[in-house]
Amino acid sequence: MKGKTVKQFVVAVRVLLVFTVVLGIAYPLAMTGLAQVLFPGNANGSIVKVDGKEVASDLIGQQYDGPQWFHTRPSAAKYDGKASAASQYGPNNADLLKLVNERREQIAKLEGVDPAQVPPDAVTASGSGLDPAISPAYAALQVDRVARERGLSVADVQKLVQANTHGRVLGFLGEPYVNVVTLNAALA
Amino acid sequence: MSDTAAGLLQVGFLIGCLAVVYRPLGGYMARVYTSHRDLKVESGFYRLFGVDSKADQTWAVYARSLLAFSAISLLVLYLLQRLQHWLPLSLGLPNVESGLAFNTAASFVANTNWQSYSPEATMGHLVQFAGLAVQNFLSAAVGMTVAIALIRGFARAKTDRLGNFWVDLTRTVLRVLLPIAVIGTLALVAMGVVQNFSGGHEVTSVVGQSQTIPGGPVASQEVIKELGTNGGGFYNANSAHPFENPNALANLFEIFLLLLIPVSLTRTFGLMVGDKRQGYAILGVMTTLWAAFTFAATAFETQGAGTATQAAGAAMEGKETRFGEWASALFASSTTGTSTGAVNSAHDSFTPLGGGTALFHMMLGEVTPGGTGSGLYGMLVLAVLTVFVAGLMVGRTPEYLKKKITAREMKLVSLYILTTPTVVLVGASIAMGLATARASIFNTDSPHGFSEVLYAFTSAGNNNGSAFGGISANIPFYNTALGLAMLLGRFVPIILVLALAGSLAKQQPVPVTQGTLPTHKALFVVMLIGVVLIVTGLTYFPALTLGPLAEGL
Known part of the structure; x- marks a missing residue:
């Protein structure tokens, strides 16, 4: 035994x-x-290059401060590639409620629109804290500002947004989105 | 296309993909576990192991082999973490402290993959691929061996032999898991998942900020994380991380992988007991419940309850833009129904009842369709309970698959059913009674805080591994208590199931008569669904009223 x-x-x-x-x-x-x-x-992270220089991975979001850029979503990880994280705020969390309202006001002011027009993804942090994407609605909201700041025509910026918009995979998987990383790389 | 139409197509497409592979994979696995021939490479392995592949084991020896193997696995994984700093590819990370190392070792050996740590900041590459990923394969294979032993208990007659644990383990790894993992890895890389040994790659963004693009052998680990219903992420954000789950196609593929074996195993079961309809009945129960939980979670998420959620306009906190509500709810329901515990969104930020649905889904005991192997044996235990209840109603000795359900079988079944709720509820009660444990709660301003604790122990006891991630679980109390909960929730039921298998195998089959309850018909399917819901629903209902129900209603 x-x-x-x-x-x-x-x-x-x-x-x-x-x-x-x-x-x-x-x-x-x-x-x-x-x-x-x-x-x-x-396999090596889908690296994006601008003028031969590596600026990003097209899957990993970054923070773009400054009115001449398209902005990504709020991030609990502050877009630190070594510290992916979600906020973990519950659906009734008072701090989250306050943050959401503040973000809505800020974005409405920046874009010169009614606060009700700010879409949900613009005021919420993603699951990874590295979301490279925003909704087409949030991208559309930013077009006027980016065009104005860069002295480009709205139509030209819209075209760039269009080129970086991804529909649902196979027409029905997931959600449509705009890749902000590749969009800003195209603007740079 | 409307959001609803696209969402429904997405669910339908997933079911269609599973339906296509159901027969071939289920049949293939049945041949793997009934074949008398060893592959050449396997014979070589058995010589290295010092195992006689023809030696059938009794249930007790089978259980001893399994426990010895798991104990050694636990020890080695613990030591790997404790010594990682001095081993290669640590990325400069320090040795993991003892409480966390115990929790993590227990977690990966028990096929739970609860993570009290942030992987990027804790585990070097070596621990990840030579320790954690190895257990992703082996703990899944252990679950499979138990399911196969139980099927043999039903299929065999008048014998005390259930097969050989080492042979079943080796065949599961080499013939089932590894081939699918190889194909799956390449598919995931093709979809954008990274696979390298880089410790990180510095880039400077167009606005002049530097960022580290993380690296790692992610695809090879991601695939077995889903296929083996493990769920431990390479990165902290798990399958929400774009490098683990880059787009909606990869997302669907990962959901497919985590459902693949538990679903197909019902076919293997039907074939091995010589009546495919029995497999369909079990699959019918699993599918019905999974579908109900999937649509409930989706409905709650798209409705978007909660003050903060409503202020935002949709339940997008903790969700990725590319997935949205439908693909996140589908993932959540599949991961909690399979004991996987991978997440593509933050469950803590789900709506009160959406998160509550995920929690309740785990409480069913991980049988819809459950973990690799564990889902099937868990559901078969509930099927035995169902024929027993039915037998009581009409005053007949209950039978299942021509085996009498006697007092001995019912004792084992009852102990099985009591084990996990005891672990979960006692654990959560102790935690709520300790100030240090309560201090770990993150969302303190509503019943949501209690949900975080209840979710943690439910996840650990049922070997799921997902979390209401706000809770700061990396403290000695949770590392110890959850570690023990995972080990008890895994190995006590396994021992009981193997004992049950041994007891069933010894019996002479009884002939089917007019009075036998047919266990392949709709009546039985409905009764089994009722037993699954009532047995678990009643056990956990009081706890649920204090958490998600109090918050959501």
Whole structure:
């Protein structure tokens, strides 16, 4: 009985050792090798370049202060790539309520619109704190300001927004969005 | 297309994809677990292990092997974290402190993947891929072995042998999980998930700010995180992180992966007990409940209750723009119904009843369709309870799949059903009684705070791993209490299920008569749904009234 139990532990150590080599070392190495050969761009973070310089990943949001840029959503992580996070505020949290109202006022003032026109994604923090996207409604709200600040025509800016707008995948998966990172890279 | 039409199509598309693979994968798994032939590579492995693959084990030996393996896994994972600073690829991170290391080791070995830590700031690459990801495979495989042993208990007669744990484990890894993981990894990278060994990559944005673009072997870990219903994120934001879940297609693929094995295993079950209709009945129960919870969560999220939610105009706090409410609610319901616990949005910020739906879904005991293996054995235990209840109604000795349900079986079933609620409710009560534990609550200004604590223990006891993430769980009390809850919630039921399997296998099958309750028909499906809801609903109802119901109604 005792001997048998000890034997099970010996087997257990061997099994874990062998599978650690297979699943913990060989598998991720082989997958990384294959991914680097087949999809190097994606595997390395879909890096966006402007004038040859790496400015962002097109999947990771950034903060763009200044009226000449399209703005991303509020972020609980302040767009720190090493600290993804959501706010974790509950739906009835008084602090969140205050933040939402403040953001709504600020954005309405900045864009010169009625506060009721500010869409939900503009006043809420994302799940990752790194959301690169905003709703088409929030992008549309910012077009006039960006065009004015950059001395561009509204039509030209709208065209850029259009080029960086993604519909639902296959027409029905997820939500339509505008990628702010690639949009601002196109403006830069 | 309207939001509702697109959302419904999204759910329909997911069900369609699962329907396509249901038969081939279910049939393939049945062959894997009934084949008498070892692959060449497997024979080599068995020689290395010192295992005789032809030696069938009794339930007690099967259980001892499983427990010995899990104990060693726990120890090694603990040590890897405690020593990471001195090992390669630590990214300069310090050794993990003992309470957190215990909690994390328990969490990944128990297929829970509760995370009290922020991965980016705590775990180096080596711990992630040589420790945590290895357990993502192995803990899932352990769950599968238990389900297979229980199926054999029903399928076999007059024997005390249930198969060989090491063989079932090895076959699960090499023939089921690994091949799907390899294909899935490449698919995810093609969709945009990263796969590298970089410790981070500095860029300077167009406004002149520097940002670190994180790296890591994410795709290879992401795929098994979903496929093995584990749920532990490579990054803190889990599947909300754009590098884990870059777009709505990847999102759907990840939901597909976490449902894939639990759903298909009902086919394996039907084939192995020699009556496919039994598998359909179980699948029918799982699907009905999953669909009900999915639509409930979606309805609550799109309605957007809550003062802050209404001020914002929609429940977008904690949700990603590319997913929105429908894809977030679909993910939430699937992850809480499968014991996965990955999240693509912050459940803490869901509407009161939307978050409450996720919480209640876990409380069903992770059977809709449940974790890899654990979902099936959990549902079969409830099926045994259902035939027992039905037997009481008509005064007959209950039978399930031609096996008599006697006092011994019912004792094991009753203990199984009592274990998790006891762990959850006692744990949450103790936490609410301790000032230090209450201090960890983040949303203190409403019943939501209690929901955070209840969610934590429900998640741990049911081996889910998702969280109302506001709670600061990285304190000695929660690390210890939740660690124990995960181990008890995982291994006590496993021992009981294996004992049940052993007891069933010994029996001589009884012939089906006029008086036998058919367990493949709609009547049984409805009764089983009722038992799932009533048994868990009544157990947890008082606790739910103090949390999500108090906040939402």
